[in-house]
Amino acid sequence: xxxTKEDILKILEExxxxxxxxxxxxxxxxxxxxxxxxxxxxxxMTPTFSGCPAMDYMKQDVIDTLDRYGVENKEVEITxxxxxxxxxxxxxxxxxxxxxxxxLPQKYISPEEINYIQYATCPHCDGDNTELRSPxxxxxxxxxxxxxDCNMMFEQFKAL
Amino acid sequence: MEALKELLxxxxxxxxxxxxxxxxxTGIAPMMEEDLAFSSIAQDKLGxxxxxxxxxxxxxxxxxxxxxxxxxxxxxxxxxxxxxxxxDYDFSLVRHFLFDNAEFIRxxxxxxxSHEPLAKFARKVIGEVRYHVMHGNAWMKKLGNSHTxxxxxxxxxxxxxxxxxxxxxxxxxxxxxxxxxxxxxxGEDTVKEEWMNTIKSVIxxxxxxxxxxxxxxxxxxxxxxxxHLSTMLEEMSVTLxxxxxxxx
Numbered sequence: 001x002x003x004t005k006e007d008i009l010k011i012l013e014e015x016x017x018x019x020x021x022x023x024x025x026x027x028x029x030x031x032x033x034x035x036x037x038x039x040x041x042x043x044x045m046t047p048t049f050s051g052c053p054a055m056d057y058m059k060q061d062v063i064d065t066l067d068r069y070g071v072e073n074k075e076v077e078i079t080x081x082x083x084x085x086x087x088x089x090x091x092x093x094x095x096x097x098x099x100x101x102x103x104l105p106q107k108y109i110s111p112e113e114i115n116y117i118q119y120a121t122c123p124h125c126d127g128d129n130t131e132l133r134s135p136x137x138x139x140x141x142x143x144x145x146x147x148x149d150c151n152m153m154f155e156q157f158k159a160l
Numbered sequence: 161m162e163a164l165k166e167l168l169x170x171x172x173x174x175x176x177x178x179x180x181x182x183x184x185x186t187g188i189a190p191m192m193e194e195d196l197a198f199s200s201i202a203q204d205k206l207g208x209x210x211x212x213x214x215x216x217x218x219x220x221x222x223x224x225x226x227x228x229x230x231x232x233x234x235x236x237x238x239x240x241x242x243x244x245x246x247x248d249y250d251f252s253l254v255r256h257f258l259f260d261n262a263e264f265i266r267x268x269x270x271x272x273x274s275h276e277p278l279a280k281f282a283r284k285v286i287g288e289v290r291y292h293v294m295h296g297n298a299w300m301k302k303l304g305n306s307h308t309x310x311x312x313x314x315x316x317x318x319x320x321x322x323x324x325x326x327x328x329x330x331x332x333x334x335x336x337x338x339x340x341x342x343x344x345x346x347g348e349d350t351v352k353e354e355w356m357n358t359i360k361s362v363i364x365x366x367x368x369x370x371x372x373x374x375x376x377x378x379x380x381x382x383x384x385x386x387x388h389l390s391t392m393l394e395e396m397s398v399t400l401x402x403x404x405x406x407x408x
Contacts, residue, residue, distance in 0.1 A: 050284055051207020080211075080277075083284035111287060115294060134193035135291050136200035144193070160287045 003071055005034050008041055011069050015061050018054050019139060020157075023096035025058060029088030032081065041066070041074040046084045048160070049140040086159045098123060103145060103156035120156040122147035130154075163335035164275055164344050165219060166237065170333060170381055171266075172212035173238035176228055177389070178259060179205030180396055184246050194249070197295055201256070204288050215277055229397040230404065233390035237333075239380040241325035243389040247318075253303065254318040257296035258326035258359065264289045265354045266345075274343030297362050304366025312367055319363075320371045327376035330355075334382065 012031055013024045025031050025045070033044035043062060047055045055078060062076050086105035089097070094104050103120040106113075118132040120143075127149030134144040135158065143158040183202035189195035213224035221227060241259060246252045267289055270282035306312045330352040333339060340347040363370050379385070 046284075047207075049204060049207065049288060050211055050281070051204045051288075053203070080280040080284045083280070083287075085287070111290065114287075114290060134196055135295060136193070136197040138196070140200055140203055144196075158291075160291075 001070060002039050003036055003041055005036050008034050008036065008043070008066075008071070011065060011071070012043075012062065015058070015065050018057050018061070020097065020100050020102070022099045023089075023093050025062070027090045027093030027096060029084055029090070029093065030058065031062075032079075032084075039073050041071055043074070043076045044081065045076065045078050046080060046082060047078065048084050050080075052140060084160070086157065089157075097157050101155070102142070103154055105157050105159040108159055114159050120145050120154075122150060122152070123154055124152050125150040161219065163333075163338035163342060165216060165221065166333045166335050167339050167344055168212050168216050168219075168278070170237040170239075172209050172216065172227070173236045174242050174259075174329075175205045175212065176209035177236070177238045177392070178242040178255075179203075179209060180392060181242060181244075181246055182252070182256070185249075185252065190249050198252070198256075201260075201292050201295070204292070208285060208288075211281055215281070218277070225400075229400050231393075233385050233393055234383050236385065236389060236393075237381055237383060238385075238389075239325075239329045239331060240377055240384075240386055240389075241322070241328055241380075243380075243386060243392060244325065245388055248314075250303070250314045250318045251322065253296070253299055254315070254322045255326075256292070257300045257362070258322055259329065260289060260292040260296050261358050261362075262326070262329050262351060262355045264293045265351050265358070269346040269351065273345060278344070300362055301365050304363070304368045306367075315366075316368050319368055323371050324374045325377045327352075327374060328378045328380060331376065331378040331381045 009026060012026050015025045017023050017025065017028055030045050030048060031043065032046050035042040045059060045062070059076055059078060066074055087107060089105070097104055101123050103123045106120070108114060119128065120130055121128055122130050125147060127147050129148040130145045131148065132143060133146050133153070137144050137155050141157055142155045144153060145156055146153055179202045182198045182205065185198035186195065189198055209228060210224050213227045216227060217223050241255065267282045267286045271279055271286065273279040273282065303311060303315050306315065330348040332348055336347060339345050360370065
């Protein structure tokens, strides 16, 4: 059976981040390329952080999901050809992060800006009176902030 | 090809060893944020080591697990700096500050490496190491401006002790010239020069002083190590060595 790129994209929207189930891998920006030729499908993925322990799990999840839809002839490759950045998260992905209680990564143009942007909007009260407590959180992709408006700690999906 | 492997081996070994050392802080760091920071940075470093060993595997070497866990200390090419025990938090922080600033500059240059997989990986890793450097610099400035005499003295002592080892990071590899000629890497001297400028500018914002006329502690790039490396490797691989054929 032949599949178009659009078919595959639709299937992959079902595969979600193992730790943030409100965001699909497509919206997270880790699926970097889909090629189809006759019945062959090649998918390229890239990790958010190079030490991300969930990467192999995500790859297997992609394979299993394609299996379920009868995509038999396939290859899933992990490369750094197109490195991930938090700017690649789609609007829908950002909504999903927020739904999961995470503050959003700041958009940046030059990565140098990350040295200076330390604010994040509180996902609990939408307040901006917040401070960065630690750029390292419970997973590689999260930072800890404190909100002075509602006096709550919150986690942010950090800019990279 | 041997020159390229040498470059990849020393970087991978540095990452693995410092990653393991930083991970030793998990659960015992002086405060929760630092526990998370050292653990996260450790995880990044192990990820870097893994990718670099994978690159070596592509060039015909054994797989990442074998390279990481089943070689003996005299096959490692990491600098001696990274293998020293974690000591107290002050030493580990000073080491992290000195080492990661060098990593950041190294990867910035490697983004232009003629070995395309390495260049691509470097472009990715810069963003991660940026956070490591931010962390190291911030804490160095905080503790290097301590209001207590004991705090300052401890930081100064650790800086004095660590600095000669840090200079050893830039020890030339036996194939240094070929590494440069082939365009794999700009070379240690360039990195060292830029690193000195960065370190000086951060230290200038503290009450600390850089030791003068420090002699680099070298040997690591030529497989010469302190006894700490073999002890660490033994501990790291004890479970795997029980039965290397077990599937995890």
